[in-house]
């Protein structure tokens with residue numbers, strides 16, 4: 568379990584990035600920090616591995632204050648994946664993945680063997696191991712970044728917009744892959760994004776942040792869609808603007824099953840008088856049409 572206890576960060580130039588932020592991140596689940604640019608997501612993430620020191624407050628991992636940990640040792644036992652993969656361009660893919668196990672004392676052969684295992688786990692062909700990062704596609708590079716983050720078998724994986732630089736289709740593929748890997752490995756993941764669909768797809772817990780790291784809402788994806796009490800959250804999730812591409816399909820009980828853009832079920836809406844027959848084909852809620860569960864209905868979404 569990771570705990571942020573009333574952390575505040577004021578940078579030397581006087582910018583307060585995060586003010587009095589508290590959060591518990593349960594073990595073996597994925598917590599997504601979701602918010603617009605500059606709201607303090609990266610600052611919070613980096614407090615966990617001491618790349619950023621809080622000005623006040625503390626971050627605890629399993630009850631131990633990270634401030635008491637030796638920073639290099641701490642970082643070697645926490646996986647970190649960032650937006651531009653951060654791969655070393657002059658080292659082969661396999662050696663990029665094997666870097667941390669090598670630093671932790673594994674022999675070259677053992678570290679490489681572990682590297683090839685990880686390539687398989689993240690869906691990379693072993694033949695790519697001898698290439699250099701520049702010879703891979705953006706999506707492949709991000710997979711290497713994830714493999715490298717997992718290489719020391721950390722309990723904790725910090726992911727800072729790891730799929731932000733790839734095209735939308737590859738991004739969805741990477742999200743699916745991460746969900747699959749996480750179902751198997753059950754790491755404690757903190758995942759930073761400003762992409763709502765990504766948050767809904769990956770998060771067991773989603774924390775919506777306002778400027779200064781203020782928590783606007785926190786909960787499961789279904790709870791967030793269901794409880795639209797905070798106007799900021801409602802606006803941010805896009806339910807009030809039709810931006811959100813939720814889909815509605817007939818549910819077994821005659822209501823409508825609401826799913827997000829990736830097809831992940833969010834909840835069931837009661838059947839209502841009005842448009843009698845939802846279109847069996849899924850329909851974007853933002854579009855007018857017979858299956859349109861309009862915003863009022865989406866707001867009344869109930870958990871399945």
Ligand SMILES: Nc1ncnc2c1ncn2[C@@H]1O[C@H](COP(=O)(O)OP(=O)(O)OP(=O)(O)O)[C@@H](O)[C@H]1O
Nearest residue numbers: 578580582583584603604605606607608609610611
């Ligand atoms: N080293 C620094 N010195 C001064 N200000 C900083 C520093 N790092 C971040 N900030 C400021 O702190 C605030 C939060 O930044 P942070 O990078 O944590 O936000 P973010 O939510 O991750 O943003 P983004 O989504 O754009 O990466 C911003 O106003 C940013 O300009």
